Amino acid sequence: MADGPTITTIAERAGVSIASVSRVLNGLPTRQETVRKVMAAADELGYVRNAVARSLKSRRTHQVAFAMADIGNPAYLAMLREIQPVLKAAGYRLVLHSTDAVAADEIDVLHSLGERYVDGLIMSPLRVTEAHLRMLAAARAPVVIIGSVPEGTRVDNVRADSRTGVRLAIDHLYALGRRRIGMVNGPLDTVPGAARGAAYREALEAVGLPYDERMVEIGDFYREEGRRAVAALLRRVPDIDALMCANDLIALGALDVLRAAGKRVPQDVAVVGMDDTDLAAASWPSLTSVSLGSAERGKAAAELLLDRLRNGDREPRLVTVLPRLVVRASTAGEASEGGRSS
Amino acid sequence: MADGPTITTIAERAGVSIASVSRVLNGLPTRQETVRKVMAAADELGYVRNAVARSLKSRRTHQVAFAMADIGNPAYLAMLREIQPVLKAAGYRLVLHSTDAVAADEIDVLHSLGERYVDGLIMSPLRVTEAHLRMLAAARAPVVIIGSVPEGTRVDNVRADSRTGVRLAIDHLYALGRRRIGMVNGPLDTVPGAARGAAYREALEAVGLPYDERMVEIGDFYREEGRRAVAALLRRVPDIDALMCANDLIALGALDVLRAAGKRVPQDVAVVGMDDTDLAAASWPSLTSVSLGSAERGKAAAELLLDRLRNGDREPRLVTVLPRLVVRASTAGEASEGGRSS
Structure with missing residues (x-):
């Protein structure tokens, strides 16, 4: 030399x-x-x-980070299960962060890209703040965001479509002849709570059913809160014939309360959950649930990032993963895979 | 200088x-x-x-790797959920490997410690081979093994105690008056299958019940296989009054089959699962299950590794996490949290 x-x-x-x-x-x-x-x-x-x-x-680290909002949430774990093998197949190691949905922690992860310990980052924030956007603009490595970002944000982005998801569920319940469809939601000041609440109202309108606020109960995204909310809703509207639940845990709480009240599912009350977690198939009756494609979103994010690592100059891309309604016994009783109780 | x-x-x-x-x-x-x-x-x-x-x-990387056998298995995810925050609190990033329980992949991970991309490794292999032991002896960074290792292996080690776990379950069923306790196991050529099968036999002996091979059915550790195995067992021994299942998925399959056969759980047949996954509480009736302390094992492994990183010279340590029986409706029916069906 x-x-x-x-x-x-x-x-x-x-x-x-x-x-x-x-x-x-x-x-x-x-x-x-x-x-x-x-x-x-x-x-x-x-x-x-x-x-x-x-x-x-x-200068390459052959590492990619995934920052998930909550390591205990099955939806993020479903993403992780898909992200890991895609990265592994491409020769990247996966560095895992759990930010506990704390914005400051997420900002920290974005900031630490400056240390160049990874070649890229997949992040799934619960809510994108102004501070996120500033750090994103200055990020020292490619970032893919799973979740909603403000219009015009220049970042590779993968989104779910919970609006269409709720619409699928309401259409299904309507087609089964249900006309008194209640909703049990999480807090309205969260992104999913607000989106799912608005989607419920729109979906009712679309099938020509009136919106009645007495049919809506707000709790939180947990089973115990779900139980409380469903019990309150049942006291207020005893002849409700279907429940749209904002996630699977709330729906499990609904099954508990309906069983204790002597209501048959789905004959008396049909129940739909959301997220289609492993719990939906494990419950009895098994739970009809809207899949928001967590696995598909994880896979899409990993592929977008790999593509970006090969071609750093291309325009940012938006991938929207369409929801699917997974019909099980809690709405379509007789066809239950587990058979029926005697 | x-x-x-x-x-x-x-x-x-x-x-x-x-x-x-x-x-x-x-x-x-x-x-x-x-x-x-x-x-x-x-x-x-x-x-x-x-x-x-x-x-x-x-030379420090401030990274620690966790190599899990199967990223889809809730038991490993329970470990991961505990390992991550312990490492994060100590300033370490977590690098995640999923080896799909392929020994060659595990050996690869051990070998790659030579690249010094992490300061230490937590590994949960399904089976420790001679090749594992050779690589362990030559490992370029501290390793903690979650699982059984051959006697005398000089490595920090965290173990479950499935033998005592099965014993707890059989004692519980015996105390409830059950005398015809069957077992549905996974393959006997896996470490858990062999251990749980032997433990079942010992536990029966301990309470003075005869071991009868007609009461044992071997399937695999999945729900569908569990269904098949339980159906075969019920045909052979229709008056069985309890089922010890080698994991929760098998137990969910058992609930499916018993329900379809018109058997009440627990009045006619009591059912116990193993691993106490999230599915156990989600099922109906909710499932009594033996917790082998996945979360506690993850936490113990992370703490052992941090301790080793501070003190590289100390003697290897063995931590055994004791099992717990989590009693729910599938054995103790009347007390079911979700109320009873009408």
């Missing part, structure tokens, strides 16, 4: 500063035009292209 | 090669005796101990 091209000779040939050549060889962020000039000059001078490649390569 | 001790002077004082000193200072694997000699010589010469520490420290 002695007497071979050096940083200085490459800089001269490329017509750029020595610092720029050094930045390119070290894989630091540099204007694309500068990178091209330096690579061309290195080629012309017979600077071992492999050495350049190696140099660039040496 | 000029005129201070150098690698050369340390090598002379320690009576070892310069290469050996370099290896020690760079944190590369070196015979323990050589490490001691070099450190002693460095001390004597007033070589800034901090510099040694710094040198070693600079």
Whole structure:
């Protein structure tokens, strides 16, 4: 290698500063035009292209991070299960963060991209704040966001469509002849709570049913809260014939309360959950649930990130994963896979 | 630092090669005796101990890996949920591997410790082979094994005690007056299958019940296989009054079959699962299950590894996590939290 091209000779040939050549060889962020000039000059001078490649390569960590809002939530675990093998197959290790849905923790993860411990990040924040957007704009590595981001945010983005999901469920219940369809929701100041509440109202309108606020009860996204909310709703509207629940845990709580009240599911009250977690198939009667495609969203996010790592210049992309209604015994009783109780 | 001790002077004082000193200072694997000699010589010469520490420290990645056998298995996810926060609190990032229980993949993970991308590893292999043991002995970073390892293996180790777990379940069923207790197991050539099968036989003996191989059916650790196995067992022994299932999925399959056969749970047949996954509480009737302490094992493994990272010289430790029987409606019907069916 002695007497071979050096940083200085490459800089001269490329017509750029020595610092720029050094930045390119070290894989630091540099204007694309500068990178091209330096690579061309290195080629012309017979600077071992492999050495350049190696140099660039040496800045790679072959690691990708996934920052999930809540490591205990089956929806995020379903994403993780798909993300991990896609990255593994492409030769990347997975670094796992759980931010407990704390915005400051998420900002921290974005900030720490500056340490270059990963080549890219998949993040699933519960809510995207102004601070998120500022850090995203300055991020030192590619980021894919799973979840809603404000219009015009320049980032690769994977979204669910809970609005259409609720619509599928209400259409299904309506087609089964249900006309007194209540809703048990989580808090309205969360993104899913607000979206699912609005979607319920829209979906009723679409099938021509009146919206009646007495048919709506707000609790939280847990089974025990679900029980309380369903009990309150049943006291207020005893002849309700269907329940749209904002997630599977609430729906499990609904099954508990209906059973204790001597109501048959689905004959007296049909029940639909949301997220289609493993719990939906384990419950009895098994639970009809709206899948928001957690697994598919995880897979799409991993593939978007890999694509971005190969082609850093392309325009940001939005992938929307369509929901699916998974029909089980809690709405379509007789066909229950587990058979019926005697 | 000029005129201070150098690698050369340390090598002379320690009576070892310069290469050996370099290896020690760079944190590369070196015979323990050589490490001691070099450190002693460095001390004597007033070589800034901090510099040694710094040198070693600079090799730190502040990352720890967790290699789980199966990313879809709730027992491993329960471990993960505990490992992650413990490491995060100590300033470590978590690198996640899923080996799909393939021994070659596990060996690969052990081998890749040589790349020093992590400071330590927690591994939960399904079965520890000779090849595992060879790689463990040569591992370039501390390893904690969750699971059984052969007697005398010098490694930090966290174990469950499924034998005592099965014993707890059989004692419980016996105390409830059950005398015809069948077992539905997974394959006997897996570690859990073999252990749980042997434990069932021992536990029967302990309460004075005869072992009858007609009461045992072997399937696999999945719900559908569980259904098949329970159906076969019921055909052979129609008056069975309790089922010990080798995991929760098998037990869910048992509930399906018993319901379809018009058998009441627990009045006609009591059912016990194993692993106490989230599914146990979601099912109906809710499932009595033996917890093998997945969460506690994860936490113990993370703490053992952190302790080892602080004190690399201590003797290997074995932590055994005791099982717990979580009693729910499938054995203690009347007290069911969800109320009873009308």
